[in-house]
Each structure stands twice: as structure tokens, then as C-alpha cells.
Amino acid sequence: MASVTSLPHPDMSEVRLTDVLFALSDPARLEIVRELAGGPLSMAECGTFNPALPKSTKSHLFKVLREAGVVRNEPQGRGRVLHLRRDELDRAFPGLLDSVLAAAV
Amino acid sequence: MASVTSLPHPDMSEVRLTDVLFALSDPARLEIVRELAGGPLSMAECGTFNPALPKSTKSHLFKVLREAGVVRNEPQGRGRVLHLRRDELDRAFPGLLDSVLAAAV
DNA sequence: AGGATTGTTCAAGTATTATCGAACCATGGC
DNA sequence: GCCATGGTTCGATAATACTTGAACAATCCT
Secondary structure: OOOOOOOOOOOHHHOOHHHHHHHHOOHHHHHHHHHHOOOOEEOOOOOOOOOOOOHHHHHHHHHHHHHOOOEEEEEEOOEEEEEEOHHHHHHHOOOHHHHHHHOOO | OOOOOOOOOOOHHHOOHHHHHHHHOOHHHHHHHHHHOOOOEEOOOOOOOOOOOOHHHHHHHHHHHHHOOOEEEEEEOOEEEEEEOHHHHHHHOOOHHHHHHHOOO
């Protein structure tokens, strides 16, 4: 089985608006995005809004965000760091992330 | 059974961002919203991107959009007119609709 | 090497959503 | 009243998505 240290990320050119909107349409995922807007975080640092969340569930939330092109998940040390793909998203969908992050909870 | 001529619409104060994002996250629904951005349309006039869509399916798409606070559905004559709740959405989620409508298909 | 740490993947169950025909409801016009 | 028109609702089925424990993988540290 292939190594899994590096996960696949879609190129922004193949990211569809509806996929991004869907990824952001879940409260838990949106909250994660809000946290990542402050800067990259490890998975452990992220998702503090619900500390009881099992790691498999959390991993799945990140997978949806990653496959939608919203976050980047990169190995670092024995863990992983999550980045919001902010600049790329801003170029592809100008104003979208800003308005979502600015909106009231 | 109660009359169904007037359908319930959520007040913007109870519309959640995630519900709006979800409503917009389906390609067919997003396309409808794009059409309505040009002005109110009857259901028959709307959804021309897929003429074969059964009316029950179409009605369901509008229901999701209506319940998410995205469109208003009002009786007119023997049919109904659909409006994008643009001003209200702009006040509640500034810039969101603009960025979504501006984005490439 | 071995163990602790940090996540990912798999699989199975549950829940939500989509689709669409058929039945129904309301209006307009004859 | 009666019928055609335009649309909603119901009910059943199919398709997606969510949740989680358990197994596995990669890295660090001693």
C-alpha cells in the first residue's frame, strides 16, 4: 500500500464553487475554517470547540475540507499541519472567504 | 388541511449561514439562484438549464432554497413568483451573494 | 529496536438528502 | 360548475453523507 504521509490536494483549477460551499456548510467544518483563519494549526490544536470529537471523525472533517480545496494538510514532525488555502481561494473565488469569515456565527 | 397558497418563509434573523451555504452548494440550486439574480421568475420560467426536470423535483429545490432564506415564493395569479431575497441576504451576510454570483461557473 | 504520539483508513451502521410519480390543491377562464 | 394550468405534498426508493471504533502507518525519542 502506498505511503500516506502526503495526501492529495486538488489544484485550484479543478475546485468547484459548489464543493467549497458544501464544505463550508457544516457548522463543525466552518468552525475549523474560522480557527485556521488565524494561522496554521496541528490537528490536535484545531477543533477545540468540541474536545470530545473522536479523532477519526475529526480526520474525516479535514478530509472533506481538503478534497474541496479549502485546506492543505501537510506532514510535519510526527503530526500534521493544516493551512487554510486562503490566497488561492481568494484568487479563485474573490470575496467568498472574506464574507463567510466576516459573517456572524 | 390548511391552505397552501402562502408558504412559510424564515425571518432573516433565524437564517443560519451554514443553511444558506448548503442551499447554494447544489449545482442545480445555484443555477436557479443565478437565474433569479436577473429578477423574479415564475417556476415555469425558472430552471431552463434543465427542461426535463420533473416539477416535483423542481418544487423540492425551491423548497430548500426557501427554507434556507434564499428565495421568496409568493402566489401570483394561478402560479407563483420566485424572488431572490437579495437585499435581506446582503444585510445579513454582506458580500456573500455578490461573491457567489461573481464566481465562475 | 521498542514504545509513545499523531493521524489516516477501513468498515459498518445510521441519518440525511435527492428523485420522481401520483395525488392533491388553488386559481383563472369559459 | 367544470376544466385546464401551475405548483405543492406525499410516499417510496436510491444515493450521499456522517459517525465511530478498530486497525494500521509514520515519526520521534530513548
